[in-house]
Amino acid sequence: MASPSAHAAVWRLTSDLDEFHSRAAAFLHSAPALHTALLSVTDMLRTRGLHVYGKEDPLFGIRADGDGAVSGAFVWTPxxxxxxxxxxDADAHAIAAAADELAEVLADAGLAPAGVAAESATAAAFSAAWQRRTHATPVVHYAQRLYRLGTLTPPVPAPAGGARVATGGDRALLVLWHGEFHEAIGEKPAMDAGAWADARLAYGGVTLWEAPDGTPVAMAGNTRRVAGQVRIAPVYTPAHLRGRGYAGAVTAAVSGAAVAAGADEVLLFTDLDNPTSNALYQRLGFRPVRDFTQYSFT
Structure with missing residues (x-):
């Protein structure tokens, strides 16, 4: 009989995307909503290249026992x-133990993340573990809520105009609005604006709402469908055009299109400090799933 330690879960680090995908795919697909960020990031790495998010090589982590059963994973794109x-789920002791193990593995490898992004209980546990090991101070940087679409309820009345999928002729506008969106939320973009626009245009990943005269007035992006889930992001309306219902209309349009195309789940994240967007998405039929938190380590 094997000793208990032979089956204890341990963290393994790898820079091999194919290895990570082969070992972690079933685990990530087992809960697509909770793993939406990892699924979309690894999909982008597989389709656009390992350095689409930056010049440094990505690092992946898998927590698995001796039988290969995976119970945790991370993706890091410096x-x-x-x-x-x-x-x-619902086991504070197990979360803390896994977080302690990961902090030990990263520290022993000489790695120093500037923070972490995860479901809130997991993010808090890893931040506490990292503080104990390195004496870094974790600070909440960004709190989000993940929503899943229930029954889509488009806004009535809808604003004048209609939706269309962005094309190559819209690239300059997408680059501009990508920059304005991230400036408005005070967050550094994950990708260069041009690379982001090209990646989204390659699969029809941005929908525009146009005024009756054909002028684009808002956009909603969507990830590719992976493990049955599609995530809406970003949703942006220029400041001088807000308050006219464009964001709700374009979000409803892209959500309906995702469902019509076969998505099992349509998801989106909101800023917990923005009551306007949280109320809007709930009116459209989105329901809360789980809260997520980003911590910075100082």
Missing amino acids: PHLPTLSPLA
């Missing part, structure tokens, strides 16, 4: 924060 899967 200079961005590592994105960590929920480590356990």
Whole structure:
């Protein structure tokens, strides 16, 4: 009989995307909503190249026992924060133990993340573990709520105009609005604006709402469908055009299109400090799934 330690879960680090995908895919697909960020990032790396998010090589982590059963994973695309899967459901002790193990593995490898992004309990546990090991101070940087679409309820009345999928002729506008969006939320973009626009245009990943005269007035992006889930991001309306219902209309349009195309789940994240967007998406039929938190380590 094998000893208990032979089956204890341990973290393994790898820079091999194919290895990570082969070992972690079933785990990530088992809960597509909770793993939406890891799924979309690894999909982008597989389709657009390992350095689409930056010049440094990505790093991946898998927590698995001796039988190969995976219970945790992370994707880290420097200079961005590592994105960590929920480590356990409703078990604070298991979360803390897995977080301690990961902190030890990273520290022993001489790695120093600038923070972490994860489901809130997991993010808090890893931040506490990292503080104990390195004496860094974790600070909440960004709090989000993940929503899943229930029954889509488009706004009535809808604003004048209609939706269309962005094409190559819209590239300059997408680049401009990508920059304005991230400036408005005060967040550094994960990708260069041009690279982001090209990646989205390659699969029809941005929908525009146009005024009756054909002028684009808002946009909603969507990830590619992976493991049955599609995530809406970003949603942006220029400041001088807000308050006219364009964001709700374009979000409803892209959400309906995703469902019509076969998506099992349509997801989106909101800023918990923005009551306007949280109320809007709930009116459209989105329902809360779980809260997520980004921590910075100082």
